[in-house]
Amino acid sequence: MPTGSRRQWLIGASAALAAPRLLTAAGAGTPLIVTPGQTEGPFYPVKFPADMDADLVRVQGQAAQAVGQVTHILGRVLNPRGEIVRGATVEIWQCDAHGNYNHPGDSGHKRHDAAFQGYGRTQLDADGRYAFRTIRPVAYPGRTPHIHFKVHAPGIGRLTTQMYVAGERQNASDGPLNRIRDSKARDTLIVVLGEAGDLEPGALKGTFDIVLAV
Numbered sequence: 001m002p003t004g005s006r007r008q009w010l011i012g013a014s015a016a017l018a019a020p021r022l023l024t025a026a027g028a029g030t031p032l033i034v035t036p037g038q039t040e041g042p043f044y045p046v047k048f049p050a051d052m053d054a055d056l057v058r059v060q061g062q063a064a065q066a067v068g069q070v071t072h073i074l075g076r077v078l079n080p081r082g083e084i085v086r087g088a089t090v091e092i093w094q095c096d097a098h099g100n101y102n103h104p105g106d107s108g109h110k111r112h113d114a115a116f117q118g119y120g121r122t123q124l125d126a127d128g129r130y131a132f133r134t135i136r137p138v139a140y141p142g143r144t145p146h147i148h149f150k151v152h153a154p155g156i157g158r159l160t161t162q163m164y165v166a167g168e169r170q171n172a173s174d175g176p177l178n179r180i181r182d183s184k185a186r187d188t189l190i191v192v193l194g195e196a197g198d199l200e201p202g203a204l205k206g207t208f209d210i211v212l213a214v
């Protein structure tokens with residue numbers, strides 16, 4: 001069962017998303033930019049955690065909260081016409097605040113944060129929206145901060161990609177990010193993080209809408 005605080009942020013996340021938001025500056029009839037795919041990388045879970053809900057900051061059964069700055073990532077999954085892609089599952093995974101993935105291929109670290117879930121999965125709600133509570137992604141050697149995403153809409157489409165944070169110095173030199181040559185497409189992966197406000201005081205939030213080529 002979700003804790004009281006978990007319920008609170010889920011309710012808050014829905015409220016924060018209630019206002020319609022223009023996805024792009026495109027005029028009526030102009031298709032939305034399809035979210036570019038990115039490499040899955042070597043750290044997609046080989047074994048899913050027992051707790052794999054949308055709150056990565058809390059691991060069920062653990063009193064401690066994950067190290068790092070709490071960050072809410074909210075968004076929708078759409079088709080290029082701006083319509084909701086119903087039935088989609090959204091997965092995310094990222095390293096902990098020390099730069100370590102919860103993955104045997106990234107083991108041996110002394111400072112692994114066991115209180116960070118590392119992976120989460122959620123379904124879109126009736127309005128086509130998803131919400132994750134996680135930590136602000138951090139850099140690790142060779143990579144700018146990012147969160148891995150995988151979206152699967154059965155019978156419709158799937159996408160594996162990565163989300164980046166606006167203003168990060170290493171964005172300019174990050175290999176996977178800059179392999180996207182089209183700057184408009186690249187920009188769709190870069191999310192501005194701001195204060196979460198009433199959603200969760202002291203936390204950050206950002207909106208990452210995903211457009212599937214369906």
Ligand SMILES: [Fe+2]
Nearest residue numbers: 041143146148
């Ligand atoms: Fe990664």
